[in-house]
Amino acid sequence: MRLSAVGQHRRRSAWFRPHRHLRREPHRAAHLLTRGLAGLIVLGILVMVGVLAVAEDRRTPARLASAEVDARIASRAVDPAPLSEAEVFPAGSAAFGVTQSSLTADCALAASGALRTTLLRYGCSQAVRAVLTVPYADYRITAGVLNLPDAAGATAVGDEIRVLVETDDGGFADITGAATGPGTPVLWRTRGHYVLYCVITGPDGGLVPADAPQVARVTRELLDAHLYDNVLVRRAG
Structure with a gap:
């Protein structure tokens, strides 16, 4: 009877251990999902900042290029080639x-x-x-x-x-x-x-x-x- 009781006790422990593990899984999944979403948000912010910086860099040279164009066609002295x-x-x-x-x-x-x-x-x-x-x-x-x-x-x-x-x-x-x-x-x-x-x-x-x-x-x-x-x-x- 003792052996039988011990055996039943071991089977009962083995039976309950997976249930304790399963109860932890949703919490871990939610935690991982939250961390993943936070990472995506940070990545989105970094990408947006990068796009705005590139756009600003492109606008500035465009204004400079326009001024340079005006200077290069300011007179026949600097633009002597005739048109065709x-x-x-x-x-x-x-x-x-x-x-x-x-x-x-x-x-x-x-x-x-x-x-x-x-x-x-x-x-x-x-x-x-x-x-x-x-x-x-x-x-x-x-x-x-x-x-x-x-x-x-x-x-x-x-x-x-x-x-x-x-x-x-x-x-x-x-x-x-x-x-x-x-x-x-x-x-x-x-x-x-x-x-x-x-x-x-x-x-x-x-x-x-x-x-x-x-x-x-x-x-x-x-x-x-x-x-x-x-x-x-x-x-x-």
């Missing part, structure tokens, strides 16, 4: 189609009215022009780049363009040299020693509303994204 048609209006662009292009040393051909004498007075040496189409509007766009001696001259020309266009005393001509009618959207930018511009009409030369949303898109994609970012920034680099 292929550089300014390359074939095969996804943003626009080129139906005709022209390069001339007579900048007056690109202008009408009093702007002709203004360009001669400030020493414009090149006018690179093209007739363009865009896939999102039925427009006929005459765009161009004028090569002035320096940034001061380009800025002065830009100021006179504003006055002449507002008073209808001058502006930019289409590729044939014909003056465009009053109210035609005329858009321009001065960048370094260059004046970038475009004139927008309907396919038959008709008037396009200046507040049409496609006009703003032309300005953004043609003058800013292409002529400045793709042409002048590349030239400065």
